[in-house]
Amino acid sequence: MNKRNQIIVLLAIGHLALVGLGAAGVAFPDRADGGVPAVEWYRHFTGANNSFEFFAPGVGPQERVRFVFADEQGREWTDDLELGRNREANLSFTTIPFVLAGADDETAWSMLRSMAVAMLRRNPSAVHVEVRVESFGIERKLGDGGEWAIDFPSMQQYRSGVRPEWILLYQLTFNRFGEAIEPEDIDGGMEQ
């Protein structure tokens, strides 16, 4: 094995070692903790930081974002995030609720506001839009005395007649300027 090949193979093994660490979910220290930013950038830009946790350890309940528009006359209509002309395009749009679910409060608020503004632009007759984040499942208590959570019904529950439904997690209403407005500020009020 000549020197050139040795170097190439070592680089390949080094890259695969980073892939392995990423797959194992090993987090690299950030700059403040002595981490090397260049390594983190390399892992990120090459996909070597991927932990491959597809549908793992389980499949969670699905979330969606729905928009309820209202015009000056109080007429209401709805739309959703399936804005593409086919399923492939819609798969990208319907990824947004999953990202939203994992976002911090500030980012989630910005995303909701952005969606509201974009959807109002597509619906020029609307004066405001209610952005509803919903989850598909059933309400279930986590452990004895635990908190209520939304989960998908098990096969056993389904057999016993339990059916999942879209459950409202939270909602925000925005006007055409992208300002969040309270329901009582809306003429005629809004259904809660």
Place this chain on the structure above:
Amino acid sequence: MSYSEISSEFRRRAVRGLTRFWLDPASVRPLAILRISVAAVLLFQALASIDSVRDLYGRDAVVSWDALQSVGAFPMSVDGPFHLSFLSRQLSDLGISADHCVMGVFGLYVAALAGLLLGFQSRLSAVLAFMTHLLLTETAPATTYGVDQFARIALFYSCWLPIGNCLSIDHLIRPGLKQTTTSARIGLRMLQLHLAVMYLATGLHKAAGEQWWNGEAIWRAVTLPGLAQFDMSWLAGVPLLPMLIGWATLAIEIGYCVFVWHARTRRITAAAAVGMHAGIAVQLGLTSFALLMIALNVAAFLVPPKTVEQEQAADVPCFSNCSGFVAVRETSTY
């Protein structure tokens, strides 16, 4: 034979085995198949989304550039050089709007994928496809999912490997391009090992939860409204079936990294993975993701990496001897 002689023989064989595993010249054909299939799948995905480019990647997209300002640290942030806002700011001095900038980058991405598909200026096409894909996905992280993650990996490898040496316009223009190279072997090994690591990791992550053992993961996946392609609610009446499918998924993913290397089990292992992804495409409608994974599996393990001349010279069925794992098996017997 003394201990030192055994040790020396072991080292010699280990080095020989590793050298063969990594450096035995291989046909460039599997990498050409990788290039063509990855480009075809990504072109399919890109063209399917062509009407939604502004809504996905534009400054005023559904999730706008401003909305994700607090996400990611430089250079992965909105101010970083890998975000379309950076390019847009540079081009605004030339009178190019943000919209035109986004459409231009997307157009370049599609052109680069077409170049990759045809094998025209393959290396340049691969670099352009990787860079433009990086720009688009870094700009719109809220709309990227599995297919984009694997596209990045596949395009990154395509930048470095001899992907255009055959089945390409490059080869027509330059017939002298080598058809068997050491770099093809290294590239193939990287792709193979990456897939093995990926399947092992995703299998172990799944096995850590109970849903894949009791069938609930399969039940949920095929009945969630965003994924379900058919009414599969009847599965609740036959819980054994989703449980067996869950076990089979774990067996394929965890077993992949073991069985895909052995000549006798390679084809059935890779075929099982291909079948699993075909099932994902049909049942969950994740078409481009499934096709991309099938493309990676086919290129890595189902296209013989030896040239016709080598196969004839060896006079053995290609799959019995061509993976180079034979070399590892030699060393592992000690």
